[in-house]
Amino acid sequence: MQGTKTVAFHTLGCKLNYSETSSLSRLMEREGFEKKEFTDVADVYVINTCSVTDNADKECRQLVRRIQRKAPESVVVITGCYAQLKPKEIADIPGVDLVLGAAEKFNIVKHINELSKNDAAKICSCDIEDVTGFHSSYSINDRTRTFLKVQDGCDYTCSFCTIPMARGKSRSASIDAVLKDAQLLAASGAKEIVLTGINLGDFGKGPDGNAAAAINGRAENFYKLIQELDQVAGIERFRISSIEPNLLGNEIIEFVANSKKFMPHFHIPLQSGSNAVLGAMRRRYKRELYADRVGLIKALMPHCCIGVDVIVGFPGETDTHFKETYDFLHELEISYLHVFTYSERANTHALTLQPVVPVPLRNERNKTLRNLSYMKMQYFEQQHAGQTRKVLFENHNKNGMMEGYTDNYIRITTPYRHEWENQIIDWNL
Incomplete structure (x- = not known):
């Protein structure tokens, strides 16, 4: 691939993926590549994948087919979670030239330069246990709101989730490194930073995922991080992208309520409003704790926007369980929902659970909660009319x-x- 000059990117999935794609783009531009739109013809196409649902896998395949029709001689690189979980499956997709796992995505230029289009697809991956480094990533010049990755990986074992298998152990940047990134973003003209991670509230573990990072002899954590970021000159807004309810302590909520820079906006995954289903999901809290978190937020910040992740159709979810979830969300002072239809993921404990919820019923429940989300957001906006x-x-x-x-x-x-x-x-x- 010597002499390649143009590259185009497409991102599937979460805000953390967007931050990493932006960093990969800057990395390749520094190496002489010219960035193109994904709809243009380019020498190299990079697809940064998600694998939370079946739809993300299917979309990746569709994108590769589209590239093959448009630019059959171009090099196609697949990275991200899907690439780490199923590298051989991706390598077998006609048109794919290079598959980069979690440990190799930031060595992308080296691998592209060693490629030949007519070779069989090359897989550069490793066991996820061997992935220990932390790579700082942020989006810049792409949006007014910039996504800054401060944490990666997850040590939780939720029964439906493949992310620990795709991302590895929980690990973080140091507070000092995050502050330097924030100052760089401020100098670039960014007004708002969205803090992102796989399990953001678990911030504080060092790059190896084991020893806690330290500052002035004290262990770092997410609460200390936001206190330090609040002092960064030039950034007018911070948002917390998503934080587990069991890691959202009173001190974090109280800090945001009194901060002029941290916005009154939380996104808190729930996944189910039924304690029985939460137990089967291996979540680390019950609905009572979730309600307590929401109650404190609204008591301190009545104007606060609260978003919620919910999964419908999890194995064993009965009509009664779903009604518990619906009624729980209906009564809570939340603002909107991100509703996910459960899809079977390889090598997860949830595959062993019974009974399986029929797909049409899963889709029906999804539609019911999306309608509830629409009503919640309408009500939230109406509450602020005239302000x-x-x-x-x-x-x-x-x-x-x-x-x-x-x-x-x-x-x-x-x-x-x-x-x-x-x-x-x-x-x-």
Whole structure:
């Protein structure tokens, strides 16, 4: 691949994947590659994959087929969680040239330069137990809101989840390294940083996933991280992308309530409102703790936006269990839901659980909760009608319109004005 000059990227999955794709893009641009849009013809296409659901796997295959039709001589590189979990399966997809596992994705240029298009697909992977390094990643120049990865991997053993197999042990940057990244992002003109990780509240374990990092002789943790970030000059907004309810302590909630930089917005995975299902999922809390977290947030920040992850159709989820979840969410002061339909994932404990919920019933439950989410968000927005809140507008002209978010995550769409790009504007809701 000597002489390759253009590269295009596509990201599937979570905000952490977006931060890593952006870092891979900058890495390749420093090595002389010119970045193209994914819809353009490029010499190299990089797909950063997710494997949380079957849909992500299918989308990866569809993207490769699309590239084959458009640019059959181009090199196709697959990385990310799907690549770590099923490298041989991906290598067998016609058109794939290179599969990079978790330990090799940031060595992408070296591997591309060693490739020949007519060779069989090359797999560069390893056992996930051998993945110990932490690679700082952040998105920049892609969005007004930049995603900053501060933690990776997970030590939890939820029965439905493949992420520990794809990402390895929980490990983090040091607070000092995160502060340097935040200062760099501030200097670039970014106004808002979204902190991302696989299990963000577990921040504090060193790059090897074992020994806790330390600052001034004290162990680091997520609470100390946000206290330090709150002092970074130039960044006007921070958001916490997602945090487990059992790791969302009172001190974190109270800190956000009193901070001028951390936005009144939490995304807290629930997965089920039934304690029986939570137990089968091997989650580390019960619904009572979740309700307590939401109650404290709303007591301190009545205007706070709260998002919730929920899985429907988990093995053994009866109509009664689902009604428990629906009623629990209906009564909670939450703002929106991300609803996932359970899909079987290889090598997970959930595959052994019975009875299996029929797929049509899973889809029906998904639709029911998505309707509830719509009603929740409508109600949340109506509660703020007539208020003036600060909106950060993004750097995009979308068919004559622009978008931004209030501090508490209400999306605003208005006719495009260049002078409002990356600016915080007082907005009457």
